[in-house]
Amino acid sequence: MTLVRESRALADGHRLVVKIGSTLLVDETTGELRRAWLDALVDDIARCRARGQEVLIVSSGAIALGRRHLRFATGVLRLQEKQAAAATGMIRLAHAYQELLGRHDITVALVLLTLADSEDRRRYINARNTLTTLLELGAVPLINENDTVATDEIRFGDNDRLSARVADMVSSDTLVLLSDVDGLYTADPHKTPGAEPIAEVHEITPQLEAMAGETANGFGSGGMITKIAAGRIAVNAGCRMVIADGHALSPLKRIEDGARCTWFLPQATPQAARKRWIAGTLKPQGAIVVDAGAVRALGNGKSLLPAGVVGVVGEFSRGAAVEVRTADGRLLGKGLSAHAAADVRRIMGRKSSEIEACLGYRGRNAIIHRDDLTLEREDMA
Numbered sequence: 001m002t003l004v005r006e007s008r009a010l011a012d013g014h015r016l017v018v019k020i021g022s023t024l025l026v027d028e029t030t031g032e033l034r035r036a037w038l039d040a041l042v043d044d045i046a047r048c049r050a051r052g053q054e055v056l057i058v059s060s061g062a063i064a065l066g067r068r069h070l071r072f073a074t075g076v077l078r079l080q081e082k083q084a085a086a087a088t089g090m091i092r093l094a095h096a097y098q099e100l101l102g103r104h105d106i107t108v109a110l111v112l113l114t115l116a117d118s119e120d121r122r123r124y125i126n127a128r129n130t131l132t133t134l135l136e137l138g139a140v141p142l143i144n145e146n147d148t149v150a151t152d153e154i155r156f157g158d159n160d161r162l163s164a165r166v167a168d169m170v171s172s173d174t175l176v177l178l179s180d181v182d183g184l185y186t187a188d189p190h191k192t193p194g195a196e197p198i199a200e201v202h203e204i205t206p207q208l209e210a211m212a213g214e215t216a217n218g219f220g221s222g223g224m225i226t227k228i229a230a231g232r233i234a235v236n237a238g239c240r241m242v243i244a245d246g247h248a249l250s251p252l253k254r255i256e257d258g259a260r261c262t263w264f265l266p267q268a269t270p271q272a273a274r275k276r277w278i279a280g281t282l283k284p285q286g287a288i289v290v291d292a293g294a295v296r297a298l299g300n301g302k303s304l305l306p307a308g309v310v311g312v313v314g315e316f317s318r319g320a321a322v323e324v325r326t327a328d329g330r331l332l333g334k335g336l337s338a339h340a341a342a343d344v345r346r347i348m349g350r351k352s353s354e355i356e357a358c359l360g361y362r363g364r365n366a367i368i369h370r371d372d373l374t375l376e377r378e379d380m381a
Contacts, residue, residue: 008200008242011051011053014053014173017058017175019057019176019178020061024179033061040249044250049140054135056170057142058143064085066084067081083148087147093144110142113166121320127169164229167241173240175240179227179244179245183197185211188224199261202265239266241263245259279333282334286341290308291308294308295332303365305367306344309347311327316341320340321334322337333376337368
């Protein structure tokens, strides 16, 4: 059986992040939304959902829509003008998605993020929990940069990298970058007629980065350079990424039908990449001590529940990396605690059903979810 990370079939993905550039959504001449195009894309998304795939949308276009409504002149906008255009355009953009997805009885949820939300630990956890909860509830998150505060992101037009950070955040296995080019070439195809397309990328090298050209117009922002940067983030997170031309109707179906594109294929799954990150990158802020029953449960691939905890060492916040140890001090592994140290002390030894009574609010049932846990011995998992 072909692994998702080795596949170039869009239908093999379970959790898709689809990034849409402003040049696809907004007509460059009129400044109007390309409604027929968006309608066809929504049909693509509904088809993906019907076969059991989860979909998140990272959408540009708010600034491009807002500048027309505010009657800004053509040309480069000042930073504060971009922020004003984004605030105005985002309402119109979200309304269009809501209306068109609603035709398929799909709930859309607007989430505004910045790159900082993926770098600050507490904000990262809150964003991840919100997005995964929305997916569990059957919604399609509609994500854009919070342009009114993300000054650096506006300057660099970083929805490519933002989409990769979102893919990493939600452990997506597939990132789709719909662009104005049909993939990566050996040279800029706008300038070099003989440039050859690259179908697959297995390693991002300096030579590959040198092939990237800048964006050919001033309407969108970013270029192939930011897409390769997104590819690096995605594959390091175990997520495959495809760059495809999105101008024609039904762009996702066109990828499935074999349209030219470039696939960036990772060496590991999202789950394996996440566990490697937990094991090798994060510094433990404390330790949770477990009983023999919990040791057996963790070895069988279960999450760590409050009932199996007998002690807490140190002080740490929710989402912090912690060691998991036995009562005699043996290191079992490392994971991300869903509760702060003080709260773990209050609920340890209790049933998960008692968490709300102990804490006064309904927290996570597990102290460490199995997806957030890496064990010292692979044969335990």
